[in-house]
Amino acid sequence: MAQITDSKTNNVTNKKVRIAIFASGAGSNAKKIIEYFRKHELVEVSLIVSNKPQAGVLHIAAENKLPILLIERERFFRGDAYIQELKGHGIQFIVLAGFLWKIPDMLIKAFTGNIINIHPALLPKYGGKGMYGAFVHEAVITAKEKESGITIHFVDELYDHGDHILQVTCPVYPNDTPATLAHRIHELEHAHFPLVIEEVIMKKFS
Ligand SMILES: Nc1nc2c(c(=O)[nH]1)N[C@@H](CN(C=O)c1ccc(C(=O)N[C@@H](CCC(=O)O)C(=O)O)cc1)CN2
Numbered sequence: 001m002a003q004i005t006d007s008k009t010n011n012v013t014n015k016k017v018r019i020a021i022f023a024s025g026a027g028s029n030a031k032k033i034i035e036y037f038r039k040h041e042l043v044e045v046s047l048i049v050s051n052k053p054q055a056g057v058l059h060i061a062a063e064n065k066l067p068i069l070l071i072e073r074e075r076f077f078r079g080d081a082y083i084q085e086l087k088g089h090g091i092q093f094i095v096l097a098g099f100l101w102k103i104p105d106m107l108i109k110a111f112t113g114n115i116i117n118i119h120p121a122l123l124p125k126y127g128g129k130g131m132y133g134a135f136v137h138e139a140v141i142t143a144k145e146k147e148s149g150i151t152i153h154f155v156d157e158l159y160d161h162g163d164h165i166l167q168v169t170c171p172v173y174p175n176d177t178p179a180t181l182a183h184r185i186h187e188l189e190h191a192h193f194p195l196v197i198e199e200v201i202m203k204k205f206s
């Protein structure tokens with residue numbers, strides 16, 4: 001078993017790095033991430049967090065026998081941001097995969113440098129409040145962009161503002177609809193996000 005060093009405490013351990021996936025929707029990215037790390041030697045998906053009781057990601061969590069944490073607005077934004085629950089699950093790293101609430105400063109500080117997000121466009125364009133899901137693809141198509149893509153970035157106190165880790169482009173065709181573009185973007189996300197998560201965690205914890 002390889003050894004992991006916690007970058008904050010410098011403790012060396014044989015335990016796996018435990019990650020939580022935050023998602024509000026269908027969870028196709030969460031599914032790919034869970035599958036990628038299923039038998040991984042150093043990383044494990046330990047918790048699925050959602051703010052939507054009917055989110056498809058919760059079915060994916062159940063199918064994979066993963067614990068879930070259903071969060072409520074009041075405690076998330078004006079309480080402890082569920083930090084105690086996350087620490088109680090031993091969470092060291094947070095992945096946002098279609099999570100639609102802003103991560104509060106308190107949670108950012110508790111996991112400084114250890115929260116990453118995937119955005120379905122080439123930031124800094126088409127980011128910020130209101131820019132999520134189909135709204136992003138609609139804006140890209142309306143602007144007659146010739147290309148779009150994905151941005152994987154660290155999360156800071158602002159929406160879509162953190163340092164970029166990876167951007168990958170794809171074409172936008174004249175006859176594209178938000179749905180056809182979303183499908184092309186999802187293919188990029190599924191191909192790249194698990195690998196980027198692994199690379200970032202390996203750099204930080206080993
Ligand atoms: N502190 C941060 N929190 C979050 C970030 C971030 O970069 N910093 N990224 C988002 C994900 N995201 C884009 O990648 C994003 C998600 C949602 C919104 C948005 O406008 N949300 C609406 C609420 C929608 C709802 O409740 O259904 C809003 O804030 O009014 C913008 C960008 C995750 N968190």
Ligand SMILES: NCC(=O)N[C@@H]1O[C@H](COP(=O)([O-])[O-])[C@@H](O)[C@H]1O
Pocket residue numbers: 023024025026027028029030097098099118119120131132133136185186189
């Ligand atoms: N701005 C945030 C945002 O729009 N995130 C996007 O939500 C989708 C979630 O899909 P999934 O639930 O199937 O993984 C993904 O395309 C992700 O980039």
